[in-house]
Amino acid sequence: MLTLYGINLSTFTRKLRLALAEKGIDYRFEQAPMGSxxxxxxxxxxxIPVAEHDGLVIPDSSVIIAYLERLWPQPALYPQPAAGFAQALWLEEYADTRLREVTLPYFAERIVKPLFQGRQADESVLERAGPLRDEAFAYLESVIAGRCYAVDDRFSVADIAIGAQLVTYQQGAGLPDAARWPGLARYLEGLLVRPAWVTLLAEEADALAAARARRR
Ligand SMILES: N[C@@H](CCC(=O)N[C@@H](CS)C(=O)NCC(=O)O)C(=O)O
Incomplete structure (x- = not known):
């Protein structure tokens, strides 16, 4: 049995849990905050996340997902053709770095500060975050180009990585504005109704609702 250490509402834990759910892999989820x-x-x-499987400790969501693919090849999360494979890895990397940088301020200011730290959001941080968000969303709008999936018109690790970060954005700022990024907004809506996502994101919504209730 695979054990996953992380917490819900952590973007990279979500990324890994989405991959596990899409592949239908059973695992034990041990709540373990970063830095614990x-x-x-x-x-x-x-x-976080970090995983343990058959005595092997595996850090990093990207490494763990690649490991899972070797042991549970179906359904495949990496495109077979070399060009699609490269594009999926690039978009995973882009999501984990630039998109992470873009989405985190919205979650930090609108969720972490008010709900978990009892502090007010600093809206000036979000004003400064706007231009980089706009640049990243414009890039994704062009990559997705109105399709349902980021690479080769089939679901892949790129969609998991991008979607995991966009959920962080959505939790802090709502869905990407469909008037400005129509393809990106539709793409995310399509991911959010996948069965594996519905279940996991309902759990996160409950955690947010509980945090809101505690603050009242
Ligand atoms: N590249 C890592 C990134 C993991 C990561 O940054 N996780 C966040 C939580 S979502 C974390 O542990 N942050 C604490 C820190 O950066 O010290 C992965 O894909 O697993």
């Missing part, structure tokens, strides 16, 4: 003693003992960078 448990995580520090398992992950050299003290980040």
């Amino acid at each position: 003693a448990r995580v520090r003992a398992l992950h050299p960078l003290a980040k």
Whole structure:
């Protein structure tokens, strides 16, 4: 049995859980916040997620998903053709880095500060975040080009990585504005109704509702 250490509402934990759900892999989910003693003992960078399988400790969502693909090849999350494979890896990398940078301020200001720290959002942070968000969303709008999936018109790890980050954005700022990025908004709506996503995101919505209730 695979054990996953992380927490819900963590973007990279979500990314991995989406991959596990899409592949239909059973796992044990052990709540372990980033930087906790448990995580520090398992992950050299003290980040989440980290997984343990048959005595092997595997850090990093991208590495874990690639490992899962070897052991559970179907349904495949990586395109077979070399060009599609490269594009999927690139978009996964883009999502994990630039899109992460773009989406995190919205979650930090609108969710973490008010719900988990009892502090007010600093809207000036979000004003400064706008231009980079606009640039990244315009790039994704052109990559997706009105299709349902980011690469080769079939679901892949690129959609999981992009979708996981866009959910973080949605939790802080709502869906991408369909008037400005119609393809991106439709693309995300299509991902959000996938059965594996509905279940996981309902769990996250409950966690957010509970945090809101505690603050009232
Ligand atoms: N490249 C890593 C990124 C993991 C990551 O940054 N996780 C966040 C939580 S969503 C974290 O642990 N942050 C704590 C930190 O950066 O120290 C992955 O894909 O697993």
